[in-house]
Amino acid sequence: MTNLKLVLHIDQADRWPAALSNVANVLRDYPAISLRIVANEAGVYAFLGRTDLLTKMAEAAEKQVAFQACANSLKSHDIDPAHLPKWVTVVPAGVVALAEAQREGFAYIKP
Structure with a gap:
């Protein structure tokens, strides 16, 4: 694997x-997996701000999870x-980043 x-x-x-729970579970069981999150x-x-979600995101980023935000x-x-x-x-456009990820072999997940 x-x-x-x-x-x-993530568009909502x-x-x-849910997404960060998925990330934590996947990283725990499959630490060598490649994960990318595209937010639009x-x-x-x-x-933005200081929340427990942001703390969890930062921890995931330290484990090589890539976070992308749509400029639009x-x-x-x-x-x-x-x-x-x-x-x-x-990234210039979130939908294009998603299409590029899929072209690169990433499986699309919508938590």
Whole structure:
């Protein structure tokens, strides 16, 4: 299972707890897996402030989980990319990032 790659799509803020639970379980059982999370729409709000979700995200990022935020969503929600954690990569379009991940062999998961 070391070649398995998953991309999780978060477009609603209330889906983060389920997604992070999925991430923790997968990393526990399959530490060599490749994980990427693409956030767009209201999903980008979770990258702001100080919350337990943000702490869990940072811990996952330390374990090589890649976090991507859609630039279009950031702009439409008036979020300055400079306010995002350093481990979040801004991508031009979340939907394109999802398509690219799937082309790279990532399985699409919508928690």
